[in-house]
Every structure is written in C-alpha cells, then in structure tokens.
Amino acid sequence: MARPTKPKLSTEAIAVAALSLVDAQGEFTLPQLAKTLNVTPSSLYNHVSGKDEIIELMRGRAMAAISLPSGETEDWQATVRQIAISYWQSYSQHPRLIPLLTSHTVRDRTTLRVYDALAEAFARAGFPPADRLHAITIIDSFVLGSAMDAAAPKVVWEADESSGAEFTEALAAGLDVEQRARRSFEMGLELILKGLAQTRR
Amino acid sequence: MARPTKPKLSTEAIAVAALSLVDAQGEFTLPQLAKTLNVTPSSLYNHVSGKDEIIELMRGRAMAAISLPSGETEDWQATVRQIAISYWQSYSQHPRLIPLLTSHTVRDRTTLRVYDALAEAFARAGFPPADRLHAITIIDSFVLGSAMDAAAPKVVWEADESSGAEFTEALAAGLDVEQRARRSFEMGLELILKGLAQTRR
DNA sequence: ACCTGAACACCGTTCAAGT
DNA sequence: ACCTGAACACCGTTCAAGT
Secondary structure: OOOOOOOOOOHHHHHHHHHHHHHHHOOOOHHHHHHHOOOOHHHHHHOOOOHHHHHHHHHHHHHHOOOOOOOOOOOHHHHHHHHHHHHHHHHHOOHHHHHHHOOOOEOOHHHHHHHHHHHHHHHHOOOOHHHHHHHHHHHHHHHHHHHHHOOOOOOOEOOOOOOOHHHHHHHHHOOOHHHHHHHHHHHHHHHHHHHHHHHOO | OOOOOOOOOOHHHHHHHHHHHHHHHOOOOHHHHHHHOOOOHHHHHHOOOOHHHHHHHHHHHHHHOOOOOOOOOOOHHHHHHHHHHHHHHHHHOOHHHHHHHOOOOEOOHHHHHHHHHHHHHHHHOOOOHHHHHHHHHHHHHHHHHHHHHOOOOOOOEOOOOOOOHHHHHHHHHOOOHHHHHHHHHHHHHHHHHHHHHHHOO
16 A cells, blocks of 8 residues: 555545535544545545645535626626525535534635625625625625525424414425525525615615 | 432533533533533433433523514514514524534424414415415524624634725725624614515515 | 554443442 | 443544555
C-alpha cells in the first residue's frame, strides 16, 4: 500500500461522498466517509484539515449549483425570484445539510457571490443599504427555513386525538411533504416579493 | 453513594441544563451534561431513554414558552402575528437548538397546540384546508429560518475584496446581528401577513 | 506527496452492583 | 427507585512509518 502513483482522493471526491452520506442519513462520520472512498480515516487529513473543512466544501458545492441571472436588463423582482428559486432548489436537494452549516461565518467566495447578486438587485430596486440588508436577510431566512422544511422525516407533524379539527383537516388535505414544501415556498416567495415591491412606493 | 434519599435528577433539571449547554456551545454531550448535574453519565438513563429524548425535552420547553392568544374575538391577523412573534421570541433565545430539532416527527402535545392555534386562526380567516397547511408552513419556515439567523457566529457574512459595492455597503449599514435579525423578522412577518390577507380577497 | 496503522482522548449506551 | 463504575463499540485527530 502506502502512496499510490495516482492519488485516490481529492477535495472534490471527498465533498461528493460526504454530501451523499448527509443526504442519506443527515450526518456523516470520518470512518464512514473513508470506507466509502476505500481509504483509511487518516488519509483524509492529506486533503482537508478536518471535519469542519469537509462541511465547508459541501456548502461550496451547494452554493456553486446556484445559477445567477446574467442580464442586468431584467427587473429586480425577476432577478430576486430567479436567485431565490435556484437557491431553494439547490438546498432542498440537500435539506439535511443546512443544520450543519450554522456554526461558521461565511467567507466562501462561491457563497458570497449569491448575496452580492441579491444586494445588486435590491440596490437597483432603490433600497437604501440598511433596507437592502433586511431584504437579503428576509429572503435568506425564508429560503433556508423552507428548504429545511423539506428535510428528514417523511411526516413532519402528526396530529393526535386532542388536535383541533382545523389542524387535522389541514394535515389530511396535505400533499406529500415534498409537494407541500415546494408549493409553500413558491407561495411565500411571491407574497414576500409583492410585499417588498409595495414597500418601494 | 448509590441511591440518594432524594433524587438528584429530574427530566426538568436535565432539560434546563442541556439547554444552557446548547445555548453556550451549540451542542452538548452526555458526559458534559452529567458533570453539570454532579452526576455520572449513566445516571441520566434512569430518567430519559437517551440523548434523543433530551432533545425532545428541550423542544418541549421552548414550545411551552410560547403564549397563545386566548380570546377568539380578535381578527385572525392579530392572532397569527401574536403567535408568530411569541414563537420567534422563544426560539431566538435558543437559536442553536433549532438544528438539533430537524430529525424527528413532532408528536409532542405542547408543540402541536401551537400549530392547532395557527390552523384555527387561518380557518377563521376562510382558508380552505390545503391553503391552511401552506399558510402554516410559510409561517413556520419563516419563523424558524429567522430565528436560526440569530444563531451562532456574531458575524454571519464577511465581505471580501471581490464583494460588490452594493453588498459591502449593506453590510456596513447593518446593525449588530441581534438587531438585524429582529427587524428583518418583523418586516418579513408583516409582508407575509399582508400578502396572506390579500390572497383572501 | 499521499496512504497506512497504531495511538489518544473522547463519545453514547448497557448493565451488574450497591443502597 | 436511583446512583455508580466498569465495559463496549464507536468517534475525530495526530503522527511515525512506508513508498
């Protein structure tokens, strides 16, 4: 064994494998990850500084998948809508990743470029700097909250005997989680966009 | 040692101690928790079934702190606003708890009563069952996303040289995280409430 | 440069033993 | 009924050794 002629690992391969573990079970351990990659846990340390960096690699991949509108010609609402939808799509494919991302300050370029694009659109809309930050935060909170909602348990809520009729009915009318999460996100996003537009006048 | 005349532990005491560990460091381990309580890790198993149950106890405490409007006389927007604000206040005091809550289906009465109250208000507003569920989901996603935003790092985003002027300006105009998170939540909630009201007509 | 294997200080959980 | 202490199978990380 020892050093192979061609490296068995790369940050790329590590991130991909870790992400599929997180998707499958909501977490990952280095031994699991190493096994997936046909390698020993200690080998990982030749490519990353530790578990935290692997998490940041996953954030980078999710963020890189977000497509930003290129044209500056569109109106700001269309721009924000497109970013938010792409952002949500990326994270709702990896909802169980989100809880792992809360502990670090974001310094990653790939990530910051998304906020840059939002800031640019809100500036174009005429929001002064402080309001711009609030608008970004509202979108960010709603997108991540909504994507997380698409997470783990197939059944998020389970009504019991003492639940009110209004809630029980609503649950019964519900589609599967995925559909519900998606529709709720789309509806909420439109409410927020319309509300922000009204604020501008 | 061995069995004391008066029990040293209770689910109550365990939940309180665990919550303050989570607030302080974003996570907790059983040895840490046991030490805080002047007890051995294995002692905990006389009161709870394991770490998962301790997490559910914390959820219960956060949810129990939410005050629901009693009067049915108020208009539905006031009711939803009051619930959402109380919900947000409770979780923004424990933002680092939120990521720990994503893995289990909610069956806890204390928790379900909050959704019951929301469902009742939206039913009063005239939302049919399926729309009711969407409205609840929108509020839930936004409240939790916003509360999480108040979490861990004092600095959530850090602009770098290549950041656009629009984003850098916005960050500079920002208040401290706590203020920003609070204002953004309040603004977003009003947008959503107004939007839901417009949907009704 | 890049992998292995042994080692270290941890973790969650179980269980016999004590009162 | 409720706590202890030993035990088990894990975990993340370090580091000398190998090519």
